[in-house]
Amino acid sequence: MRVLMVSDVYFPRVNGVSTSIETFRRTLAGHGIEVRLVVPRYGDEPEEAGVVRVAGRPVPGDREDRLVGWRAMHRAVLEAARDCDLIHIQTPFIAHYAGLKAARRLGLPVVATYHTLFEEYLQHYAPLLPTGWLKEQARAFSRRQCNALDSVIVPSTAMRQRLDAYGVSVPLHVLPTGIPTSRFAGGNGPAFRYRHGILSTRPVALFVGRVAHEKNIGFLLEALTHARQARPDLLFVVAGEGPAMADLAAQVKALGLRDAVQFIGYLDRSSELPDCYAAADVFIFASRTETQGLVLLEAMAAGLPVIALSEMGTTDILAPARGAISPPAEVRAFGAALADFLNRPTAWRHLRREAAAYAGEWSDGAMAARLAGLYRKLAGRENVAPVPTVAAA
Numbered sequence: 148m149r150v151l152m153v154s155d156v157y158f159p160r161v162n163g164v165s166t167s168i169e170t171f172r173r174t175l176a177g178h179g180i181e182v183r184l185v186v187p188r189y190g191d192e193p194e195e196a197g198v199v200r201v202a203g204r205p206v207p208g209d210r211e212d213r214l215v216g217w218r219a220m221h222r223a224v225l226e227a228a229r230d231c232d233l234i235h236i237q238t239p240f241i242a243h244y245a246g247l248k249a250a251r252r253l254g255l256p257v258v259a260t261y262h263t264l265f266e267e268y269l270q271h272y273a274p275l276l277p278t279g280w281l282k283e284q285a286r287a288f289s290r291r292q293c294n295a296l297d298s299v300i301v302p303s304t305a306m307r308q309r310l311d312a313y314g315v316s317v318p319l320h321v322l323p324t325g326i327p328t329s330r331f332a333g334g335n336g337p338a339f340r341y342r343h344g345i346l347s348t349r350p351v352a353l354f355v356g357r358v359a360h361e362k363n364i365g366f367l368l369e370a371l372t373h374a375r376q377a378r379p380d381l382l383f384v385v386a387g388e389g390p391a392m393a394d395l396a397a398q399v400k401a402l403g404l405r406d407a408v409q410f411i412g413y414l415d416r417s418s419e420l421p422d423c424y425a426a427a428d429v430f431i432f433a434s435r436t437e438t439q440g441l442v443l444l445e446a447m448a449a450g451l452p453v454i455a456l457s458e459m460g461t462t463d464i465l466a467p468a469r470g471a472i473s474p475p476a477e478v479r480a481f482g483a484a485l486a487d488f489l490n491r492p493t494a495w496r497h498l499r500r501e502a503a504a505y506a507g508e509w510s511d512g513a514m515a516a517r518l519a520g521l522y523r524k525l526a527g528r529e530n531v532a533p534v535p536t537v538a539a540a
Contacts, residue, residue, distance in 0.1 A: 153235070323439050455471060
């Protein structure tokens with residue numbers, strides 16, 4: 148079976164959508180699904196089998212993303228979909244309309260993954276407009292797009308509930324993105340600390356992700372001021388880049404945390420990131436808008452305990468309280484939980500053991516098998532046995 152995935156974003160642009168696409172693309176091969184991609188071109192990316200790049204220009208005010216040409220995207224998607232069995236849309240911008248139009252023209256089933264809760268994001272990027280009006284527009288936009296499809300995939304129970312409340316009437320399937328657990332194990336923590344000038348004895352709390360306003364990193368900085376009252380040697384490492392960097396740097400200065408926070412930028416996922424996880428003592432996360440929170444599972448796969456707010460998509464991961472602590476959404480309480488974790492290592496030692504085992508239950512292979520079954524059902528091929536293939540490494 149051949150599936151066309153269409154997206155307005157993909158590597159080398161690093162974010163959760165790109166990671167999800169690549170994870171499923173790699174693991175679906177082992178379940179008899181050939182995945183073809185139509186995605187933006189960012190620069191001089193090398194030619195890759197099964198990947199069609201569409202030229203675009205930088206999005207105004209966002210050097211990381213690309214805006215592809217409307218006509219070019221539509222032509223590329225229609226041509227790539229001619230010998231496919233299903234179209235899977237990954238983003239709600241030009242890719243959505245190109246994928247939907249091609250599917251209807253060719254008589255193919257079309258499904259989309261709802262990755263991003265735009266209702267909570269827009270206020271950060273259009274602060275002069277009324278928040279209530281922005282949210283209502285986002286809900287109506289999402290409702291129209293979803294109801295034009297055959298089915299929608301959501302990465303968490305909370306997202307399904309939110310789309311139900313929007314009035315989405317097509318079938319909704321909860322199907323998280325799995326993670327390649329082995330990729331994050333075995334990192335070299337001491338080497339990472341040496342490269343970045345971090346003392347081997349210094350406690351490190353880590354955040355990995357896009358440095359954007361919706362990630363609520365400012366909350367973590369405020370919580371850090373409280374945690375440092377009990378652990379004044381605590382270092383907060385932020386791995387990532389994004390539009391909130393300047394504001395966060397100003398907040399660090401205002402809070403007197405310049406010696407307590409280290410911004411280290413993007414890390415290579417295959418080499419540097421496992422070392423980064425291994426170098427930390429705990430992973431901290433406060434986003435209230437995640438549709439899943441894959442980064443929590445990555446940290447757990449490295450055996451790193453997590454302290455995070457249980458909000459939206461992260462609730463599914465954090466609910467069992469295995470390998471993780473979920474403090475109240477209040478900076479003092481979060482800071483107290485962080486300090487307690489660091490000051491009582493024996494009491495919390497079980498979290499490290501639990502984290503790796505729990506992450507294994509969210510493996511990429513298990514989730515790919517579920518997605519392959521959904522594809523076959525939507526294409527009317529559920530009684531067709533999967534084509535035997537060798538799983539991608």
